[in-house]
Amino acid sequence: MIRGLRRSHILLTLLLIFPLILGACGGKSPTAAPSKAHEGPLTVVASIGPLGDFARHVGGDRVQVHVLVPPGASPHTYEPTPAQLKLLNRADVLILNGVGLEFWAPKVLDTLDNPHLKVVVASEGLRVLQTSEGERGGNPHLWLDVINATHYVARIRDAFIAVDPAGKEVYLEKSADYIETLKDLDKEILFTVDRFANKKFIAFHPAWVYFARRYGLEQAAVVEHTPGKEPSPAEIAHIVETARRIGAKAIFAEPQFSPKAAQVIAEESGIHVLFLNPLGEPPDYDYVATMRHNLAELKKGMGE
Numbered sequence: 001m002i003r004g005l006r007r008s009h010i011l012l013t014l015l016l017i018f019p020l021i022l023g024a025c026g027g028k029s030p031t032a033a034p035s036k037a038h039e040g041p042l043t044v045v046a047s048i049g050p051l052g053d054f055a056r057h058v059g060g061d062r063v064q065v066h067v068l069v070p071p072g073a074s075p076h077t078y079e080p081t082p083a084q085l086k087l088l089n090r091a092d093v094l095i096l097n098g099v100g101l102e103f104w105a106p107k108v109l110d111t112l113d114n115p116h117l118k119v120v121v122a123s124e125g126l127r128v129l130q131t132s133e134g135e136r137g138g139n140p141h142l143w144l145d146v147i148n149a150t151h152y153v154a155r156i157r158d159a160f161i162a163v164d165p166a167g168k169e170v171y172l173e174k175s176a177d178y179i180e181t182l183k184d185l186d187k188e189i190l191f192t193v194d195r196f197a198n199k200k201f202i203a204f205h206p207a208w209v210y211f212a213r214r215y216g217l218e219q220a221a222v223v224e225h226t227p228g229k230e231p232s233p234a235e236i237a238h239i240v241e242t243a244r245r246i247g248a249k250a251i252f253a254e255p256q257f258s259p260k261a262a263q264v265i266a267e268e269s270g271i272h273v274l275f276l277n278p279l280g281e282p283p284d285y286d287y288v289a290t291m292r293h294n295l296a297e298l299k300k301g302m303g304e
């Protein structure tokens with residue numbers, strides 16, 4: 001028993017001394033990590049383009065933003081490369097959409113060696129819709145409702161303030177300005193969609209359910225319920241029938257997927273293929289410009 005006591009005493013002494021030794025050796029202990037944030041811009045990694053654009057608007061010069069999903073790829077199938085895993089190992093902030101969009105995240109976060117990485121799930125706190133059976137925990141495309149996008153911006157602002165308190169005033173001011181811009185965009189979409197002759201549309205994959213709910217549209221059918229899985233002949237026949245029934249003038253494809261199935265349906269129904277982009281275009285993936293493009297395409301397809 002005495003031996004046991006002595007051993008625990010030695011252990012206790014070591015536990016008390018050990019951090020002092022580490023501290024004296026040049027700040028390699030985890031407690032020294034936060035000071036890194038003040039040395040230069042924060043290294044911010046965003047899973048998809050819109051999140052990267054929000055981060056740039058909130059962070060300005062105080063952040064350097066990298067986007068994981070490259071142009072033309074779909075987040076539903078994309079996984080980070082080894083080079084991107086290295087980037088994550090030295091990043092300060094990782095911004096995820098959540099709701100299963102980053103299906104790779106649990107595994108990747110487990111293998112990272114970066115205890116100071118701040119992970120922010122931008123959709124957390126919003127109401128998630130369940131729209132088809134194959135979804136992991138719900139439909140993840142919440143950012144396409146512009147009011148939801150303001151929530152994303154606020155979550156990103158709070159994460160930046162937590163990691164870099166010295167930039168608090170900058171983050172508060174920039175996020176407030178950008179949220180005003182988004183609210184104007186929201187009004188513009190509401191006003192334009194309200195005058196559409198046809199409120200029903202055929203989407204490529206179930207990306208537009210939050211957009212449709214916010215702006216008073218109805219997704220009558222989708223070409224691919226599981227993104228990347230082409231529809232069967234029976235499904236194509238059903239979509240063609242739906243297109244005729246709703247008097248569709250166009251079917252909406254997306255640049256991240258092959259438009260082949262949409263083209264077949266459009267030919268069968270004698271309508272056009274138009275493109276909606278849920279992710280934006282590089283290099284800056286400008287969300288506001290992308291949503292204006294989407295609004296213009298919808299207007300072409302659904303008329304005034």
Ligand SMILES: [Zn+2]
Binds near residue numbers: 141227278
């Ligand atoms: Zn999607």
